[in-house]
Amino acid sequence: TLHYLFALLLAVFGLLTLFLTTSILFDLFGVREQEGNYVxxxxxxxxxxxxxYLIASYGFIKKxxxxxxxxxxxxIILISAFILFAVHIYYNGVYETKTVGAMGFRISLSIVFTAISFYYIKNKKTIK
Structure with a gap:
C-alpha cells in the first residue's frame, strides 16, 4: 500500500542524508573537500x-x-537552520550557492512528507 511506499522513500532520503552529512562531519571519502564552503x-x-526521517519511516510502516x-x-529544524543560514549570508559568511536550493528542496520535501503523514496516518485515525 501507499504508506509502505512513503516509508521507503523517506528511509532512502534519510539514509542518503545520513551518508552525506556524516561524510562531511567526519571527512569521509573526500566529500568535505567536494562540498566546498559548507555551513x-x-x-x-x-x-x-x-x-x-529514519525513525519516521518506521512510524509510517506502523502507522x-x-x-x-x-x-x-x-x-521546524530545517526552517530554523535556513534562517540561521540567511543570517550567515547577511553577515558576509562564505557559503555555496547550491546550499540555498538544497535547503529549499529539503524544507519542501519535509513539508510534503509531514502533510502525507497527517493525511494517511493522523487524519485517518480520527475518521474511523
Missing amino acids: LTVVWANFICSII KEWTFLLLSLAT
Missing part, C-alpha cells in the same frame, strides 16, 4: 533530520500518530 549549522540540522510530530519537528 556547519546546516550540516548538523541535516544530520539531525536524517535520524528523524504511528507520532510520525506527524516527528516530521513537523524536522521541518
Whole structure:
C-alpha cells in the first residue's frame, strides 16, 4: 500500500542524508573537500533530520500518530537552520550557492512528507 511506499522513500532520503552529512562531519571519502564552503549549522540540522526521517519511516510502516510530530519537528529544524543560514549570508559568511536550493528542496520535501503523514496516518485515525 501507499504508506509502505512513503516509508521507503523517506528511509532512502534519510539514509542518503545520513551518508552525506556524516561524510562531511567526519571527512569521509573526500566529500568535505567536494562540498566546498559548507555551513556547519546546516550540516548538523541535516544530520539531525536524517535520524528523524529514519525513525519516521518506521512510524509510517506502523502507522504511528507520532510520525506527524516527528516530521513537523524536522521541518521546524530545517526552517530554523535556513534562517540561521540567511543570517550567515547577511553577515558576509562564505557559503555555496547550491546550499540555498538544497535547503529549499529539503524544507519542501519535509513539508510534503509531514502533510502525507497527517493525511494517511493522523487524519485517518480520527475518521474511523
